[in-house]
Amino acid sequence: MRLPLSSAPAPAWLWNGDEPSVTSVFQPIVDLLHGEVIGHEVLSRGPGERREPQVLFTQAREEGYTWELERACWTSALRCISTLSDEQRRAPFFFNVSPDVLSDPRFGDGSTVALLARYGLKPGHLVLEITEKAAFEDIELIQRLTRQCAAEGFGIALDDFGAGHSGLVTLVHSAPQFIKLDQALVRNIHRYSYQQHLVKSLVAFAASVDAVLIAEGVETWDELAVLLRLGIRHVQGYLIARPAPAPVRPNGEFEAQRHSAMRALDFREHEDDETVGSMVIRRLCMDAATPTGDVQGLFANASQLDHVVLLEGDRPKALVTRQRAPARDERPLVVEDRMAITTLARVAMKRGADTVYDPVVVVDEQGSFLGTVTMKQLIHRSTELLERRTSR
Template identity: 85%
Template sequence: MSPPSSSTPAPAWLWNGDEPSVTSVFQPIVDLLHGEVIGHEVLSRGPGEWREPQVLFTHARAKGFTWELERACWTAALRCISTLPDEQRRAPFFFNVSPDVLSDPRFGDGSTIELLARYGLNPKHLVLEITEKAAFDDIELIQRLTRQRAAEGFGIALDDFGAGHSGLVTLVHSAPQFIKLDQALVRDIHRYSYQQHLVKSLVAFASSVDAILIAEGVETWDELAVLLRLGIRYVQGYLVARPAPSPVIPNGEFQARRHQAMRALDFREGTGEDDETVGSMIIRRTCGDAGMSAEDVRRLFHDTPALDHVVLLEGERPSALVTRRHAPSMNDRPLVVEDRMAITTLARLAMKRPPEWLYEPVVVTDAQGVFLGTVTMKQVILRATELLERRGTR
């Protein structure tokens, strides 16, 4: 695709004929609970002396080529994304969009949708990150623009939250699906209680409005451990993976240490004298083989009227959960926890599941991943409430 027409031709440091001069790199955003990548932020690199993004965009703004640069970045990224395997293209890609570009009439005139379609993509593949460092002066404008883009199918994220003066105003009026904490709030958070209290309050706020809170710029395990304790589930940063020319997943070393950090958090609450672990509530339920067909599942529920759910096993390990309400559909990613997890921890974790799976039973294993049984959400909620009430009377 040729660069957008303009009264002044785009310079070579932006476009070389039909080829954008910028390149794209990708950094994963990871779900700490499962270790899975939920999306990739797309970052741009310029040629030569303009390689660093801050230098590149500052130079483009000074020369009046902000729109041309934005279009070059998008074109380079979409070309790369279009060549990825299907499973990698499904994860949303987060694109930084400055307020002046988002409010440019050319962004909403259909050309952006056309550019996506040219590479076999649509708005549902993208999340627009509105940077908080650049303020919207017109509140009605930001409401209108974000609603229009959301109606087209784009996800909306507020980037760099906490870095500027206008964040709360922008947050209220853009109603983003994603809130990305600026790295200034993350850096050395294990050293400063003030930052910790602030982030904890933002976790509660994000949960109340069903927004996904992502911590950016995570670089150390000390930072990650505190973020986990405060309730942060999604992270991005050098600790997870550095930006790369194509999307990557965290390496085995990260996954092993992530698992250790999760275990330490899960069992931290189980040390109090009035705490109990999930193992005290386990009931061994009916199991099936992972190879069962949909018809086999239907027959099992038909022949066993009292059966509420069944766990499908591969050997001794759980592979899926089927409930009577959803049968014969299987959930191949049920919530699986170890028997040593504190009940109060599980209660909070279970309530963060998607609405359709919110009240599913929880599958319980031992430390080696061997299936032990399940607990129902009624059991969890009742027992967690009893424990909390007991603490409150002391």
């Protein structure tokens, strides 16, 4: 529902009756390890000469129509999202929300959740991006608002991190699930060691608080290569895909380049590093079409069985573990046999809390299934390699 800021009707460049005058475009956020889309940022475009967001939002703020503009942007986007397939809506949608709108009583009075429900959506479909460029002055307020939004089911992200002066304060008190690096920290990062050291420290921080760090504004392969080396796994920008009227996936050319870039990280960092292939054990696997009951029966009849890999042909399709059977994980960690053990140890430990101790599926260069490596194996061997290196 559109909620007017005052009794005066909104101008036509915002609303034409009940129709928003703005349009929505979508830009994917990609997991570089798997090439999967983990979310889509929703961006707004105004009509005519107000097409650029900076022009559109500046005019709305100057004329006192910020709320009308935000509601127009949301309505336009939600209408579009409601027409998408379930698969296209699998990843959440990231919406920019300025502090003044988030703190407006009308945002939290239930009308926003009602607007979502009108289009068959829930708060879990959305991540609210709080921009650092317009910071909260009331710290207690941001704590209360972000907790309230999280309790309703919204995801929370801190946008443009590094662009303003209050980012650390906002970060500490909003405890976001996602931290989006401002493109100023990403631009030409391959040329400046200071930026690299800063981003590397943020990677370590994000990992310690279990937040997903996303690099925005990635435009060149030189930038991407350095971000990968520093530990950045999630990216967004023109290099991956330009904003489009409907959610898109990166094209085949990007996927091929991404795969090559990831393989470049697999080489051994030290002479005594070993590759994952030396640890692989070919364990029980079944056809992906196997009925769930048959898979469940395997665990009941084999007390030592820890997990089963389901294959389509010779390629891994899903992983079933005893702990979560009969649920199938169709996105297990899959790596090539040439990856260094120490590299895999770092990658594996960055998984979410519910899958961090799952076995790792190993394939060859063509993607054919070779076997699995358990976390017990991995931790034991990587520790041995580290101790051998430090004892010299």
